Amino acid sequence: MSPIPILCLPYAGAGATFYRGWPAPPAGIELVPLQPAGREERYHEDPYTDLESAVADLSKLAAPYAEAGPYALFGHSFGAILAYELARALPAAGLPAPGLLVVSGSAAPGVPLGRHSAGLDDEEFVARVEQLAGYVHPALADPDLREVVLPVLRADVDLHESYRPADSEPLPVPVTVFRGAFDHLVTEEDCRGWADVSAKGCSQVEFEGGHMYLAEDPLPVLRAMAELVAARPLPERL
Template structure:
């Protein structure tokens, strides 16, 4: 097994793999290879039908990941990172990967998310376009500038609706603790996910849990990638040391 870890990154609602590509340069000296996975319905997969079911998405992502890792002999060492909807997808993908030969999941990083079984009190699915976008802005804590352009809005809205529907309809099929360490991360000023809600991720694992806060709101990761990646690397190093004890 290589000493380097592949950090598999899953996007939040409406986002694509390109959000994580700037992380690759920052993470490389830390011994981490950042691998963003792309969901259909955006960027180079804009013409593909987006997922509306998290279980189906996780199965598709598993196939995509195994293809990206290739057939190099030996086990692949991976960690998963997901923010908001991405945290749910990372959780589901982790569960599938723990039963996959030649893949060793060393850590799950769940960002900006309550416990995956905790439903939202307010929903956006089914609202008209203006009300939907207003509700999504409340959820995200910001508004994507692209949605202000009518042509871009028409292009983005179907995928954003599918992502939100997938998130709001999600229920875990399996609530057994993961055999993988979990770290929950949130912005200290996040008004959407409380510290208590973030710490509830402790129930998802029997292999060790940490909760970490960084400066910023719900979308803290958009402005603090270097600090965040250093924290991820430190957690991975600590986990590796604990395995060697």
């Protein structure tokens, strides 16, 4: 049996390299990082300015995996919102729904974030993002890389802060919520609403660490994803 692909969406401003640098996952799953426009090998493309464009573009990247057999979706922070919207968009386009949606470090859709960071000047914006996330994006320390990363980060943060779900119909997909136990940005209460987005059940797993717990140690995350797939077997891929 081939491993189940976990299509991974990065947090605001990040690219697929975040996941590409992780250790090899346990047997049964493989990580497939999806690369949003405007970063890394797609740096020559404009970042997304609206969620519809983002989901349409990422759906094209996800479609071959959805067509090939069972798959799951995973996203952290803003990436969790993108994964959730992909879980809606792919079936709407006539493609199979994911067998599992794993959202990490994110309030449930419809929970207002209560912050407006995108309009700040560069120094204030970077300081605000670092304060909120408890994490310093490595590229922001390099003046040359900062010029490349900052417009993408601003665009993502603006989309995240202005996000409002267009559809509240529960997904026919089981949802699991990952959260750092000491996440000051996303509370346990913020996550409870994820139970309302699934008609197939919702569970929660906590990890040691804060909002960016998975950057500190991805191994527990990989093990948890493999355990989820093993506990809720998706149909075999031929």
